[in-house]
Amino acid sequence: LNYRAARFLISAPTLATCPEDSGAEVAFAGRSNAGKSSAINTLTGQKALARTSKTPGRTQLINFFALDDERRLVDLPGYGFAKVPESVKLEWQRHLADYLQHRQALKGVVLLMDVRHPLTEFDQMMLGWAEQAGLPLHLLLTKADKLKRGAATNALRQVERALAGRTEQVEVQLFSSLARQGLDTLEARLNGWLRG
Numbered sequence: 001l002n003y004r005a006a007r008f009l010i011s012a013p014t015l016a017t018c019p020e021d022s023g024a025e026v027a028f029a030g031r032s033n034a035g036k037s038s039a040i041n042t043l044t045g046q047k048a049l050a051r052t053s054k055t056p057g058r059t060q061l062i063n064f065f066a067l068d069d070e071r072r073l074v075d076l077p078g079y080g081f082a083k084v085p086e087s088v089k090l091e092w093q094r095h096l097a098d099y100l101q102h103r104q105a106l107k108g109v110v111l112l113m114d115v116r117h118p119l120t121e122f123d124q125m126m127l128g129w130a131e132q133a134g135l136p137l138h139l140l141l142t143k144a145d146k147l148k149r150g151a152a153t154n155a156l157r158q159v160e161r162a163l164a165g166r167t168e169q170v171e172v173q174l175f176s177s178l179a180r181q182g183l184d185t186l187e188a189r190l191n192g193w194l195r196g
Ligand code: GDP
Pocket: 030, 031, 032, 033, 034, 035, 036, 037, 038, 039, 051, 052, 053, 054, 078, 142, 143, 144, 145, 146, 175, 176, 177, 178, 179
């Protein structure tokens, strides 16, 4: 699949306003600042397809990017800034859970976490929802360039151990947008989901 062909399709605040639920899509999720926008931009070879450094508290939308007529990448809202009121967080949670649980086209979830701060409360929540919905997961430990090779490998092993015993559909890898590390592995997993 040609990820460079990705084009912005639509922003939707709720499941009801998402594009028609047909074909296949893969969703990207991550706490704010996990490196999600950078990863989407790296994957698609486009500097500003997904916007980086979002304003905290801004209305969060589900952003759809079309690869072709049948396949899409989906940028899910992330949060984590203390500034966001609890009521807003709960509202986002509701839309996220709704999308993950009811979207037929959704084939898998890429969950991004900073390699230095993996498995936050947000990540655990996403893992739980994906598991409940029977969705396969691909975990990207981002900004791997920030750690020495040995430390990055240790972080990878720790996350793998923490996930042992969960669904066997979870895979974990190191990733760096800056160093363009791990792109082939990511594309291979996405291809598997989207080609179905
Ligand atoms: P988002 O909030 O998850 O979309 O995160 P962004 O993609 O906006 O990235 C958050 C911050 O991390 C920005 O300052 C990025 O420049 C930085 N960042 C993202 N990916 C990498 C990476 O692979 N390596 C390094 N060193 N920094 C990164």
